[in-house]
Amino acid sequence: MKITGxxxxxxxxxxxxxxxxxHSINMEHTNDIVAMGKFISESTYEREKHEIHITDDEDDIVLDFYDSKTKTIHEVKxxxxxxxTHVWQVKFYIYVLEKMGIDNVRGEINYPKLKQKAEVTLTESDRKKLKEIREEVKKIAELNVPPVVINKPFCKQCAYYELCYV
Ligand code: SF4
Incomplete structure (x- = not known):
């Protein structure tokens, strides 16, 4: 299984x-865009002409935009x-680029609604943590049954709400 953002x-x-x-269980028809969570729809804002698809045997990422002069990944939310979550997504992208031999990459997350931006860098402890997270992602995906429900307020906006609670 390839790990994605x-x-x-x-x-x-x-x-x-x-x-x-x-497990490709798709409930989007029940709740549409709000579905996969405002969460992810917000995470994929304006992925259009400049997006870059990078993949290897283990990972598969799509960058909104990469400035090769300044070695900066730009992500718009x-x-x-x-x-x-947004920060870890970009840290993961930096991690994958490093794995492919591109060093000194940084990230920038732009929030047009907030008129703010966040700088993202990858530390040694982030690299360690990402290695662990990638293994945990695989372990979770390989479980025979899904993990238990989390009972959070945002569950009501989740595409899987009915499947989880009704
Ligand atoms: S527990 Fe179910 S409804 Fe809540 S976020 Fe997770 S998948 Fe969505």
Whole structure:
């Protein structure tokens, strides 16, 4: 299984969501865009002409835009709040580029609604943590049954709400 930015997002969001996604259980018809969570729809804002698809045997990422002169990954979120998940998604992208031999990469997350931006760098402890997270993502995806529900307020906006609670 190749790890994507979406897997990393769901890992931080909800392990059950990650499992359902990894098993291609799609409930979008029940709740449409709000479905996969405002969460992910907000994570994929304006992925258009400049997006770059990078893949190897283990990982598969799509960058909104990469400035090769400044070695900067640009990610745009239309979210109205900054989230740790966004930072880890970009850290994962930097990790994958490093793995492919591109050093000194940094990231920048732009929040047009907030008129703010967040700088992202990768530390040695992030590299260690990402290695662990990638293994955990695989372990969760390989479980025979999905992890338990998490009972969070945002569950009501999740595409899997009915499957989880009704
Ligand atoms: S409804 Fe809640 S528990 Fe179920 S997948 Fe969505 S976020 Fe996870």
């Amino acid at each position: 979406t897997h990393i997002c769901y890992y931080f969001h909800c392990h059950r969501h990650l499992w359902l996604f990894a 239309k979210s109205d709040k900054m989230e740790e």
